[in-house]
Amino acid sequence: xxxxxLEAPASTTPAVLRRKGSLPRWAPLGILAATAVVxxxxxxxxxxxxxxxxxxxxxxxxxxxxTTSRVVEGARKAADRLVTVIVTGAFVLAMVPLVSVLxxxxxxxxxxxxxxxxxNSMRGIVGEGGGALHAIQGTxxxxxxxxxxxxxxxxxxxIYLVEYGSNSKLSRAITFFVDVMTGIPSIxxxxxxxALFTLLLGPGVRFGFVGAVxxxxxxxxxxxxxxxxxxxxxxxxxREAAFALGVPKWRTILKVVIPTTAGGIATGITLAIARVxxxxxxxxxxxxxxxxxxLNPFDSRMATLPVFSYYSYATPGxxxxxxxxxxxxxxxxxxxxxxxxxxxxxxxxxxxxxxxR
Amino acid sequence: xxxxxxxxxxxxxxGSFLAVEGVNMTIKPKTVTALIGPSGCGKSTFLRSINRMHxxxxxxxxxxxxxxxxxxxxxxxxxxxxxRRQIGMVFQRPNPFPTMSIYDxxxxxxxxxxxxxxxxxxxxxxxxxLRGANLWNEVKDRLEKPGSGLSGGQQQRLCIARAIAxxxxxLLMDEPCSALDPISTLAIEDLINELKNDYTIVIVTHNMxxxxxxxxxxxxFNIEGTGKPGKLVELDETKTIFSQPKQKATEDYxxxxxx
Ligand SMILES: Nc1ncnc2c1ncn2[C@@H]1O[C@H](COP(=O)(O)OP(=O)(O)OP(=O)(O)O)[C@@H](O)[C@H]1O
Ligand SMILES: [Mg+2]
Numbered sequence: 141x142x143x144x145x146l147e148a149p150a151s152t153t154p155a156v157l158r159r160k161g162s163l164p165r166w167a168p169l170g171i172l173a174a175t176a177v178v179x180x181x182x183x184x185x186x187x188x189x190x191x192x193x194x195x196x197x198x199x200x201x202x203x204x205x206x207t208t209s210r211v212v213e214g215a216r217k218a219a220d221r222l223v224t225v226i227v228t229g230a231f232v233l234a235m236v237p238l239v240s241v242l243x244x245x246x247x248x249x250x251x252x253x254x255x256x257x258x259x260n261s262m263r264g265i266v267g268e269g270g271g272a273l274h275a276i277q278g279t280x281x282x283x284x285x286x287x288x289x290x291x292x293x294x295x296x297x298x299i300y301l302v303e304y305g306s307n308s309k310l311s312r313a314i315t316f317f318v319d320v321m322t323g324i325p326s327i328x329x330x331x332x333x334x335a336l337f338t339l340l341l342g343p344g345v346r347f348g349f350v351g352a353v354x355x356x357x358x359x360x361x362x363x364x365x366x367x368x369x370x371x372x373x374x375x376x377x378x379r380e381a382a383f384a385l386g387v388p389k390w391r392t393i394l395k396v397v398i399p400t401t402a403g404g405i406a407t408g409i410t411l412a413i414a415r416v417x418x419x420x421x422x423x424x425x426x427x428x429x430x431x432x433x434x435l436n437p438f439d440s441r442m443a444t445l446p447v448f449s450y451y452s453y454a455t456p457g458x459x460x461x462x463x464x465x466x467x468x469x470x471x472x473x474x475x476x477x478x479x480x481x482x483x484x485x486x487x488x489x490x491x492x493x494x495x496x497r
Numbered sequence: 498x499x500x501x502x503x504x505x506x507x508x509x510x511x512g513s514f515l516a517v518e519g520v521n522m523t524i525k526p527k528t529v530t531a532l533i534g535p536s537g538c539g540k541s542t543f544l545r546s547i548n549r550m551h552x553x554x555x556x557x558x559x560x561x562x563x564x565x566x567x568x569x570x571x572x573x574x575x576x577x578x579x580x581r582r583q584i585g586m587v588f589q590r591p592n593p594f595p596t597m598s599i600y601d602x603x604x605x606x607x608x609x610x611x612x613x614x615x616x617x618x619x620x621x622x623x624x625x626x627l628r629g630a631n632l633w634n635e636v637k638d639r640l641e642k643p644g645s646g647l648s649g650g651q652q653q654r655l656c657i658a659r660a661i662a663x664x665x666x667x668l669l670m671d672e673p674c675s676a677l678d679p680i681s682t683l684a685i686e687d688l689i690n691e692l693k694n695d696y697t698i699v700i701v702t703h704n705m706x707x708x709x710x711x712x713x714x715x716x717x718f719n720i721e722g723t724g725k726p727g728k729l730v731e732l733d734e735t736k737t738i739f740s741q742p743k744q745k746a747t748e749d750y751x752x753x754x755x756x
Pocket of ligand 2: 540541542671
């Protein structure tokens with residue numbers, strides 16, 4: 141009740157303003173610890189597992205916090221604490237699978253996370269040893285090609301929609317089809333690319349570029365959507381400011397609108413790349429797998445990390461273990477690449493974002 | 498620098514909505530003309546049609562003639578971008594480019610248009626424009642800092658500096674002080690007084706004292722009712738408008754007996 145020294149004496153404070161008692165700072169943690177211990181006892185007595193224990197703890201903790209707070213602090217504070225518990229609970233729940241996947245992949249992939257894995261291909265390997273150099277290169281080449289095709293198309297489409305479309309029929313149609321494209325299952329994109337190149341070059345063609353086209357189909361709508369959202373939040377006043385200085389529209393877009401939101405666009409693009417780099421199904425159909433290094437995306441099959449991982453795990457040779465280990469390590473490398481991309485996106489957006497100081 | 502602007506039977510539309518009707522107005526070179534009138538009567542609309550910013554709004558168009566020193570601004574072979582290079586504009590809300598430093602903001606008109614200029618030329622332009630906008634002393638030590646880090650009033654003066662850096666013939670200002678404190682407002686009014694030595698200035702304001710203080714001529718716009726077009730009721734020397742206007746509506750408005 142003390143602190144600022146500005147409060148009026150308690151007796152003259154009107155009821156609306158009067159503060160009720162408050163729980164000490166350690167109360168939430170204290171209640172949580174107590175609940176956990178009690179529930180551990182209950183779980184041990186009834187012989188139930190960890191899952192049930194966590195669930196019971198959460199429920200009882202929420203109820204206990206609410207009641208305690210309600211008695212001591214009043215209804216508003218109690219509701220606040222209850223919602224805090226629910227929100228935190230949702231967050232923890234969301235983190236469980238994430239952390240679990242991360243942990244499993246790291247633990248299992250660590251075994252073969254060695255130099256050989258990054259310097260060798262699978263050429264001539266039947267059992268132990270070998271690496272995924274060819275798959276890493278394949279993934280980078282195919283995803284790079286896909287990015288090189290979909291970023292210009294996607295960004296320019298978004299620019300058309302926001303800056304030139306002004307809600308015309310064409311722009312509404314494009315928006316509609318982009319939304320539809322977002323929902324295309326990745327295997328359909330793969331079949332589309334496969335069918336397209338079969339029509340062009342005859343049946344049974346498989347090479348890296350076909351896979352890149354399949355990934356492009358998946359990537360374009362993501363790039364369009366994210367870029368569009370970013371361009372929309374550039375305030376119109378900035379465009380007007382440039383127009384009023386006698387700057388033509390295309391220069392305004394190029395030099396004012398895009399730089400203002402470059403960080404956001406870059407983040408969107410990186411997330412789109414991260415989204416397609418792990419695609420397995422379309423690459424399985426269009427690119428297949430190879431055991432050795434193939435750096436030419438226009439000729440013959442190519443290995444990629446997801447497909448490599450999938451085949452090593454689904455159809456291991458004898459002995460099994462080296463294959464499974466390599467599958468996990470390939471997954472780990474893929475995850476690391478995505479993580480690096482995210483860090484790069486952050487750096488880019490920090491570098492470009494408007495500064496105020 | 499400092500050219501005359503003349504509007505002849507100007508009708509301004511948003512789509513099929515006639516927002517401003519039949520404006521006939523002559524603005525003399527190197528004078529300050531204030532536009533006053535109730536909200537929604539089309540002051541901003543008229544102002545934005547002078548530098549052809551109006552047509553950026555989908556469906557917006559203009560009928561009639563608008564001349565800059567006798568040259569038709571809406572002629573078939575006139576490039577709106579060229580018009581805007583001669584007629585600068587300052588907006589109601591300061592809008593410096595957030596990605597640019599103070600220095601780059603001032604020379605944005607040249608930089609964005611890829612005008613080649615030597616470093617010393619640019620330095621001169623920046624100093625001249627910032628001095629012209631009464632901002633030089635406040636920012637001369639932090640020209641490399643972002644423009645959005647300045648106070649609102651400083652940002653507005655930065656926008657004025659940016660507008661005069663390209664040496665336009667006419668400067669349009671749409672309620673440039675409405676977001677500012679009295680001291681910044683005074684600074685900008687002083688600035689307008691200096692700027693009229695070189696530029697023709699048209700300023701929209703809701704503040705009658707301001708109109709009386711800064712302008713040589715005052716135009717009163719009025720609107721008869723919602724959905725009706727706004728019209729220029731009267732344009733005369735400022736002291737005439739505020740002491741013995743010819744129209745009853747003007748007198749009611751400037752004396753506060755409006756509506
Ligand atoms: N973008 C627009 N689209 C359609 N109508 C508009 C648009 N902008 C303004 N109008 C209409 O045009 C008329 C004149 O508006 P304008 O903004 O010119 O008024 P104003 O005199 O500047 O008012 P204020 O003093 O409030 O700024 C109003 O009826 C307004 O609703
Ligand atoms: Mg206005």
